[in-house]
Amino acid sequence: MSKTIRRQAVSATADHAEERTNPAARLGFEPGQVVQEIGYDDDVEQELREGIEAATGQELVDEDYDDVADVVVLWFRDEDGDLTDALVDAIGLIDEGGVVWLMTPKTGRDGYVEPSDINEAAQTAGLSQTKSINAGKDWSGSRLVTPKGAKSGKR
Template identity: 80%
Template sequence: MSATADHAEERTNPAARLGFQPEQVVQEIGYDDDVDQELREAIEALIGGELADEEYDDVADSVMLWFRDDDGDLTDALVDASQLVEDGQPVWLLTPKTGRDGYIEPSEINEAAQTAGLAQTKSINAGKDWTGSRLVTPKGAKSKR
């Protein structure tokens, strides 16, 4: 595939925009019936398998955290999610867009991420009703498990 074709796919395929690669283990947290099924299916097609659920007990290549305003403490959820990936690997925080039930203010996301020791590196449109924030722990920032 050419670089131009790769770039075009990244614009049209939401899973490619999230940076997922074939054979990666992507753990999904916060699944409910309001999640974006098209995004989930695109990710599974790209990684070549199913998303790992909350019971997965090994280190994942990435975590997808669906989170709504009434799901509890965002900082706690981000700390927990960051423990499921190696330093430098992404936690994708997926939150409802402005005006949707469960919307979370960007300032609240930023504050929770910083408190959890994460840095926001990218935001994307993750579907009709969802926004994605790519959060990472700087390499070497976490204590060893």
């Protein structure tokens, strides 16, 4: 095996190891992205937050951020109010083609949100669910995007 091929194999292995150890790597966060976090509380998945910051190379911005974000991470619990309203508000904070990662407590955890409620709220807000992930010990994530063709602009 040549040194170049061996180096590529080691690099690919390192990339896969990062995906396993950094949950944010699986979510598609990229260097330089502005990620706005909504619904932060002391129950959120700190490891995921730290992973997002490591992947983007910058700190998460909070609800008071007054510019457009590339991605919104919305921590939402059943008792947080109306999910559709929260998603509509989140859409207003991202650039066209941006993503909302909806983080909800897993089944059996306080604040659990039924998948059917997530689907209904996303559709009402004009979003499509493209992916669901395990976001940590207590949280699940749903990747929500604006349907193709609904908005023009960059993708």
